[in-house]
Amino acid sequence: MTTAGGTPLFLLEFGDIVISFTPYTTSLFILALVFTLLVIASRPERQLDIAFGTDAYMTKEISLSEMRFRRFMAIACGLASMGAVVTGDLFDFCLFTALVGICNVGIVAAVKSRHVQNAAYQYGLVALAATVLLFGGSAMVAATTGTLSLPILATGTLPAVPLAVKAFIVIGVMGEGMAPFYAAKAEMFRAPGAPYVIMCSLSSLLIFLRVIEVVVQL
Protein backbone atom coordinates (compact mmCIF):
# COMPACT_ATOMS: atom_id res chain seq x y z
CA MET A 1 0.00 0.00 0.00
CA THR A 2 1.95 3.01 -1.24
CA THR A 3 0.44 6.47 -1.13
CA ALA A 4 1.72 9.75 -2.51
CA GLY A 5 3.50 10.28 0.80
CA GLY A 6 5.42 7.01 0.61
CA THR A 7 4.97 3.57 2.13
CA PRO A 8 3.46 3.75 5.62
CA LEU A 9 5.98 3.10 8.36
CA PHE A 10 3.28 2.47 10.95
CA LEU A 11 -0.51 2.22 10.90
CA LEU A 12 -2.59 3.21 13.90
CA GLU A 13 -6.00 1.64 13.55
CA PHE A 14 -9.08 3.29 15.04
CA GLY A 15 -11.85 1.28 13.42
CA ASP A 16 -12.51 2.72 9.99
CA ILE A 17 -10.19 5.66 10.55
CA VAL A 18 -6.69 4.35 9.95
CA ILE A 19 -3.97 6.80 10.80
CA SER A 20 -0.98 6.22 8.56
CA PHE A 21 2.50 7.46 9.36
CA THR A 22 4.17 7.66 5.97
CA PRO A 23 7.57 9.39 5.76
CA TYR A 24 5.74 12.51 4.54
CA THR A 25 3.06 12.63 7.21
CA THR A 26 5.50 11.61 9.93
CA SER A 27 7.78 14.55 9.22
CA LEU A 28 4.79 16.93 9.25
CA PHE A 29 3.58 15.33 12.47
CA ILE A 30 6.95 15.76 14.17
CA LEU A 31 7.05 19.40 13.08
CA ALA A 32 3.60 20.02 14.58
CA LEU A 33 4.56 18.15 17.74
CA VAL A 34 7.77 20.13 18.25
CA PHE A 35 5.99 23.45 17.79
CA THR A 36 3.19 22.43 20.16
CA LEU A 37 5.78 21.53 22.79
CA LEU A 38 7.48 24.89 22.19
CA VAL A 39 4.15 26.67 22.71
CA ILE A 40 3.60 24.76 25.95
CA ALA A 41 7.08 25.52 27.23
CA SER A 42 7.64 29.06 26.02
CA ARG A 43 6.96 32.22 27.98
CA PRO A 44 4.91 34.93 26.27
CA GLU A 45 6.63 38.11 25.18
CA ARG A 46 5.59 41.64 25.82
CA GLN A 47 5.20 43.84 22.81
CA LEU A 48 7.25 47.01 22.76
CA ASP A 49 6.31 50.09 20.76
CA ILE A 50 9.29 52.32 20.11
CA ALA A 51 8.86 55.90 19.02
CA PHE A 52 11.35 56.72 16.25
CA GLY A 53 13.90 59.42 16.91
CA THR A 54 13.37 59.44 20.66
CA ASP A 55 14.14 57.21 23.59
CA ALA A 56 10.46 56.64 24.31
CA TYR A 57 9.00 53.20 24.30
CA MET A 58 5.84 51.62 25.61
CA THR A 59 5.16 48.09 26.85
CA LYS A 60 1.73 46.64 26.29
CA GLU A 61 0.21 44.99 29.32
CA ILE A 62 -1.51 41.70 28.55
CA SER A 63 -3.64 40.07 31.20
CA LEU A 64 -2.79 36.60 32.44
CA SER A 65 -6.24 35.21 31.65
CA GLU A 66 -5.96 36.34 28.02
CA MET A 67 -2.56 34.70 27.70
CA ARG A 68 -3.87 31.53 29.29
CA PHE A 69 -6.76 31.33 26.85
CA ARG A 70 -4.51 31.96 23.88
CA ARG A 71 -2.07 29.31 25.04
CA PHE A 72 -4.96 26.85 25.33
CA MET A 73 -6.10 27.73 21.81
CA ALA A 74 -2.56 27.41 20.45
CA ILE A 75 -2.17 23.95 21.99
CA ALA A 76 -5.57 22.89 20.63
CA CYS A 77 -4.49 24.21 17.25
CA GLY A 78 -1.30 22.15 17.45
CA LEU A 79 -3.24 19.01 18.31
CA ALA A 80 -5.68 19.65 15.46
CA SER A 81 -2.85 20.11 12.97
CA MET A 82 -1.22 16.91 14.21
CA GLY A 83 -4.49 15.10 13.58
CA ALA A 84 -4.97 16.70 10.19
CA VAL A 85 -1.52 15.75 8.88
CA VAL A 86 -1.61 12.07 9.81
CA THR A 87 -5.22 11.03 9.36
CA GLY A 88 -6.09 8.52 6.66
CA ASP A 89 -9.76 9.44 6.30
CA LEU A 90 -10.97 12.34 4.19
CA PHE A 91 -13.86 13.26 6.45
CA ASP A 92 -11.59 13.16 9.46
CA PHE A 93 -9.15 15.41 7.64
CA CYS A 94 -11.94 17.93 6.99
CA LEU A 95 -12.96 17.85 10.65
CA PHE A 96 -9.42 18.50 11.85
CA THR A 97 -8.98 21.27 9.28
CA ALA A 98 -12.18 22.95 10.46
CA LEU A 99 -10.87 22.67 14.01
CA VAL A 100 -7.62 24.33 12.95
CA GLY A 101 -9.65 27.20 11.49
CA ILE A 102 -11.69 27.63 14.67
CA CYS A 103 -8.55 27.58 16.84
CA ASN A 104 -6.82 30.13 14.60
CA VAL A 105 -9.74 32.50 15.05
CA GLY A 106 -9.72 31.76 18.78
CA ILE A 107 -6.03 32.62 19.15
CA VAL A 108 -6.46 36.09 17.70
CA ALA A 109 -10.00 36.88 18.79
CA ALA A 110 -8.88 36.80 22.43
CA VAL A 111 -6.79 39.93 21.86
CA LYS A 112 -8.53 42.94 23.32
CA SER A 113 -7.83 45.34 20.48
CA ARG A 114 -10.51 46.63 18.16
CA HIS A 115 -8.35 46.43 15.06
CA VAL A 116 -7.27 42.85 15.67
CA GLN A 117 -10.79 41.78 16.47
CA ASN A 118 -12.11 43.31 13.25
CA ALA A 119 -9.52 41.29 11.32
CA ALA A 120 -10.39 38.16 13.29
CA TYR A 121 -14.07 38.69 12.52
CA GLN A 122 -13.47 38.82 8.77
CA TYR A 123 -11.23 35.80 8.99
CA GLY A 124 -13.85 33.97 11.05
CA LEU A 125 -16.47 34.62 8.38
CA VAL A 126 -14.18 33.11 5.75
CA ALA A 127 -13.39 30.12 7.98
CA LEU A 128 -17.11 29.53 8.56
CA ALA A 129 -17.97 29.74 4.89
CA ALA A 130 -15.10 27.41 4.04
CA THR A 131 -16.54 24.57 6.13
CA VAL A 132 -19.45 24.27 3.70
CA LEU A 133 -17.08 23.73 0.76
CA LEU A 134 -14.84 21.46 2.76
CA PHE A 135 -17.55 19.10 3.96
CA GLY A 136 -19.51 19.43 0.72
CA GLY A 137 -16.38 18.32 -1.10
CA SER A 138 -15.84 15.32 1.13
CA ALA A 139 -19.52 14.34 0.80
CA MET A 140 -19.16 14.47 -2.99
CA VAL A 141 -16.05 12.31 -2.80
CA ALA A 142 -18.07 9.77 -0.82
CA ALA A 143 -20.84 9.90 -3.44
CA THR A 144 -18.61 9.59 -6.50
CA THR A 145 -16.22 6.93 -5.18
CA GLY A 146 -18.16 5.19 -2.42
CA THR A 147 -15.43 5.51 0.20
CA LEU A 148 -13.62 8.11 2.25
CA SER A 149 -10.49 6.17 3.11
CA LEU A 150 -7.43 7.87 1.62
CA PRO A 151 -5.30 4.71 1.18
CA ILE A 152 -8.19 3.06 -0.72
CA LEU A 153 -8.67 6.19 -2.85
CA ALA A 154 -4.94 6.23 -3.55
CA THR A 155 -5.02 2.74 -5.11
CA GLY A 156 -6.61 4.19 -8.25
CA THR A 157 -9.12 1.39 -8.72
CA LEU A 158 -12.08 3.65 -7.93
CA PRO A 159 -13.57 6.16 -10.40
CA ALA A 160 -11.74 9.48 -10.52
CA VAL A 161 -13.01 12.32 -8.36
CA PRO A 162 -14.27 15.22 -10.54
CA LEU A 163 -11.95 18.21 -10.77
CA ALA A 164 -14.56 20.56 -9.29
CA VAL A 165 -14.78 18.42 -6.15
CA LYS A 166 -11.00 18.58 -5.69
CA ALA A 167 -11.27 22.34 -6.10
CA PHE A 168 -13.97 22.39 -3.39
CA ILE A 169 -11.65 20.68 -0.94
CA VAL A 170 -8.69 22.89 -1.82
CA ILE A 171 -10.62 26.15 -1.51
CA GLY A 172 -12.18 24.86 1.70
CA VAL A 173 -8.73 24.32 3.19
CA MET A 174 -7.62 27.71 1.84
CA GLY A 175 -10.51 29.38 3.60
CA GLU A 176 -9.63 27.65 6.85
CA GLY A 177 -6.40 29.56 6.93
CA MET A 178 -4.13 29.95 3.98
CA ALA A 179 -2.11 31.79 1.45
CA PRO A 180 -4.22 34.24 -0.63
CA PHE A 181 -6.44 34.81 2.35
CA TYR A 182 -3.46 35.61 4.48
CA ALA A 183 -4.00 39.35 4.52
CA ALA A 184 -6.08 39.25 7.68
CA LYS A 185 -3.32 37.36 9.37
CA ALA A 186 -0.79 40.07 8.65
CA GLU A 187 -3.02 42.29 10.74
CA MET A 188 -3.19 39.59 13.34
CA PHE A 189 0.57 39.40 13.67
CA ARG A 190 0.50 42.89 15.09
CA ALA A 191 -1.30 41.34 18.00
CA PRO A 192 0.80 41.11 21.15
CA GLY A 193 1.78 37.67 22.41
CA ALA A 194 4.44 36.33 20.10
CA PRO A 195 4.71 32.57 20.57
CA TYR A 196 1.01 31.85 20.15
CA VAL A 197 0.33 33.75 16.96
CA ILE A 198 2.99 31.71 15.17
CA MET A 199 0.79 28.64 15.62
CA CYS A 200 -1.69 30.18 13.13
CA SER A 201 0.82 30.27 10.33
CA LEU A 202 2.43 26.95 11.21
CA SER A 203 -0.89 25.10 11.20
CA SER A 204 -1.81 26.74 7.88
CA LEU A 205 1.50 25.62 6.40
CA LEU A 206 1.03 22.06 7.62
CA ILE A 207 -2.54 21.61 6.38
CA PHE A 208 -1.53 23.22 3.09
CA LEU A 209 1.25 20.64 2.65
CA ARG A 210 -1.12 17.86 3.63
CA VAL A 211 -3.98 18.89 1.35
CA ILE A 212 -1.63 18.74 -1.64
CA GLU A 213 -0.90 15.11 -0.82
CA VAL A 214 -4.61 14.40 -0.27
CA VAL A 215 -5.78 15.98 -3.53
CA VAL A 216 -2.98 14.44 -5.59
CA GLN A 217 -4.03 10.93 -4.65
CA LEU A 218 -7.79 11.39 -4.93
Place this chain on the structure above:
Amino acid sequence: MIIQRISRFLSDFDNLMPLFAAACAVIAALAIISLPFAYYDDQLYPKSIDEKSPLDPYDRGGPPFSRAEIRLQYPNNSPTAGYVTAYLTPFSWFLANTTLHTGTTIVAHPGGILDEILYNTRGLDTVVETAILFIAFAIGSYIFRKGSR
Protein backbone atom coordinates in the same frame (compact mmCIF):
# COMPACT_ATOMS: atom_id res chain seq x y z
CA MET B 1 2.21 47.73 -11.35
CA ILE B 2 -0.48 45.10 -11.25
CA ILE B 3 1.16 43.21 -8.36
CA GLN B 4 1.20 46.38 -6.28
CA ARG B 5 -2.47 46.91 -6.89
CA ILE B 6 -3.28 43.31 -6.03
CA SER B 7 -1.29 43.42 -2.81
CA ARG B 8 -2.86 46.74 -1.86
CA PHE B 9 -6.28 45.21 -2.38
CA LEU B 10 -5.33 42.14 -0.33
CA SER B 11 -3.82 44.14 2.50
CA ASP B 12 -7.24 45.45 3.49
CA PHE B 13 -8.91 42.70 5.45
CA ASP B 14 -12.36 44.07 4.65
CA ASN B 15 -11.79 42.84 1.09
CA LEU B 16 -11.16 39.32 2.29
CA MET B 17 -14.75 38.13 2.45
CA PRO B 18 -15.72 39.44 -1.03
CA LEU B 19 -12.57 37.84 -2.48
CA PHE B 20 -13.31 34.49 -0.89
CA ALA B 21 -16.95 34.72 -1.94
CA ALA B 22 -15.87 35.40 -5.54
CA ALA B 23 -13.53 32.41 -5.47
CA CYS B 24 -16.36 30.25 -4.11
CA ALA B 25 -18.69 31.51 -6.84
CA VAL B 26 -16.17 30.64 -9.56
CA ILE B 27 -15.69 27.14 -8.18
CA ALA B 28 -19.44 26.63 -7.73
CA ALA B 29 -19.90 27.66 -11.37
CA LEU B 30 -17.20 25.16 -12.36
CA ALA B 31 -19.02 22.45 -10.38
CA ILE B 32 -22.34 23.31 -12.03
CA ILE B 33 -20.76 23.16 -15.49
CA SER B 34 -19.21 19.76 -14.78
CA LEU B 35 -22.53 18.27 -13.61
CA PRO B 36 -23.74 15.55 -13.53
CA PHE B 37 -21.34 13.63 -11.32
CA ALA B 38 -21.76 9.89 -11.66
CA TYR B 39 -23.00 8.30 -8.44
CA TYR B 40 -20.86 5.28 -7.61
CA ASP B 41 -23.21 2.42 -6.82
CA ASP B 42 -20.87 0.31 -4.74
CA GLN B 43 -21.06 2.58 -1.68
CA LEU B 44 -19.17 1.50 1.38
CA TYR B 45 -21.87 2.91 3.63
CA PRO B 46 -25.11 2.04 1.83
CA LYS B 47 -28.40 3.61 2.73
CA SER B 48 -31.76 1.94 2.33
CA ILE B 49 -35.08 3.55 3.16
CA ASP B 50 -37.93 1.62 4.73
CA GLU B 51 -40.83 4.01 5.11
CA LYS B 52 -42.80 1.60 7.29
CA SER B 53 -40.14 1.53 9.97
CA PRO B 54 -40.56 3.85 12.98
CA LEU B 55 -36.82 4.54 12.78
CA ASP B 56 -37.14 5.73 9.18
CA PRO B 57 -34.92 7.05 7.59
CA TYR B 58 -32.25 5.88 10.01
CA ASP B 59 -33.18 2.22 10.34
CA ARG B 60 -30.12 0.08 9.95
CA GLY B 61 -32.07 -3.16 10.21
CA GLY B 62 -31.93 -5.91 12.78
CA PRO B 63 -33.11 -5.96 16.41
CA PRO B 64 -31.25 -3.39 18.53
CA PHE B 65 -29.72 -5.76 21.07
CA SER B 66 -28.13 -8.20 18.67
CA ARG B 67 -25.44 -7.75 16.09
CA ALA B 68 -26.46 -5.83 12.98
CA GLU B 69 -24.78 -6.49 9.67
CA ILE B 70 -22.97 -3.28 8.79
CA ARG B 71 -20.31 -2.64 6.22
CA LEU B 72 -16.88 -1.34 7.11
CA GLN B 73 -13.78 -0.31 5.23
CA TYR B 74 -11.54 -2.23 7.60
CA PRO B 75 -13.67 -4.97 9.25
CA ASN B 76 -10.68 -6.53 11.00
CA ASN B 77 -10.18 -3.32 12.99
CA SER B 78 -13.68 -3.33 14.45
CA PRO B 79 -14.61 -6.80 15.69
CA THR B 80 -17.47 -5.40 17.80
CA ALA B 81 -18.97 -3.16 15.12
CA GLY B 82 -22.73 -3.48 14.85
CA TYR B 83 -23.30 -4.04 18.55
CA VAL B 84 -22.85 -0.74 20.34
CA THR B 85 -24.32 1.81 17.97
CA ALA B 86 -27.32 -0.37 17.24
CA TYR B 87 -28.44 0.28 20.79
CA LEU B 88 -31.37 2.58 21.42
CA THR B 89 -31.78 4.25 24.80
CA PRO B 90 -35.04 3.50 26.60
CA PHE B 91 -36.48 6.86 25.56
CA SER B 92 -35.59 6.32 21.89
CA TRP B 93 -36.97 2.83 22.09
CA PHE B 94 -40.23 4.22 23.56
CA LEU B 95 -40.46 6.79 20.76
CA ALA B 96 -39.75 4.16 18.15
CA ASN B 97 -42.40 1.81 19.54
CA THR B 98 -45.16 4.39 20.00
CA THR B 99 -44.70 6.87 17.17
CA LEU B 100 -43.50 6.94 13.61
CA HIS B 101 -41.47 10.08 14.19
CA THR B 102 -38.24 8.96 15.85
CA GLY B 103 -36.44 9.62 12.62
CA THR B 104 -37.67 13.19 12.52
CA THR B 105 -36.48 14.11 16.02
CA ILE B 106 -32.95 14.70 17.09
CA VAL B 107 -32.76 12.57 20.19
CA ALA B 108 -29.28 13.46 21.22
CA HIS B 109 -28.38 11.07 24.00
CA PRO B 110 -25.59 8.50 23.80
CA GLY B 111 -26.60 5.52 21.78
CA GLY B 112 -29.69 7.34 20.61
CA ILE B 113 -30.88 8.18 17.15
CA LEU B 114 -28.02 10.62 16.62
CA ASP B 115 -25.64 7.68 16.50
CA GLU B 116 -27.82 6.15 13.82
CA ILE B 117 -27.66 9.35 11.82
CA LEU B 118 -23.92 9.55 12.21
CA TYR B 119 -23.52 5.96 11.15
CA ASN B 120 -25.73 6.20 8.09
CA THR B 121 -24.24 9.36 6.70
CA ARG B 122 -20.84 9.15 8.36
CA GLY B 123 -21.77 12.42 10.05
CA LEU B 124 -21.79 14.33 6.81
CA ASP B 125 -25.40 15.49 6.96
CA THR B 126 -25.25 16.74 10.54
CA VAL B 127 -22.06 18.63 9.85
CA VAL B 128 -23.44 20.19 6.70
CA GLU B 129 -26.65 21.18 8.48
CA THR B 130 -24.68 22.74 11.31
CA ALA B 131 -22.43 24.51 8.83
CA ILE B 132 -25.48 25.99 7.10
CA LEU B 133 -26.75 27.18 10.48
CA PHE B 134 -23.37 28.77 11.20
CA ILE B 135 -23.41 30.47 7.84
CA ALA B 136 -26.83 31.89 8.66
CA PHE B 137 -25.43 33.30 11.90
CA ALA B 138 -22.40 34.66 10.08
CA ILE B 139 -24.55 36.46 7.51
CA GLY B 140 -26.78 37.75 10.29
CA SER B 141 -23.84 39.12 12.28
CA TYR B 142 -22.33 40.67 9.16
CA ILE B 143 -25.54 42.51 8.36
CA PHE B 144 -25.90 43.54 12.01
CA ARG B 145 -22.39 45.03 12.02
CA LYS B 146 -22.98 46.77 8.69
CA GLY B 147 -26.04 48.43 10.16
CA SER B 148 -24.25 49.62 13.29
CA ARG B 149 -21.55 51.54 11.47
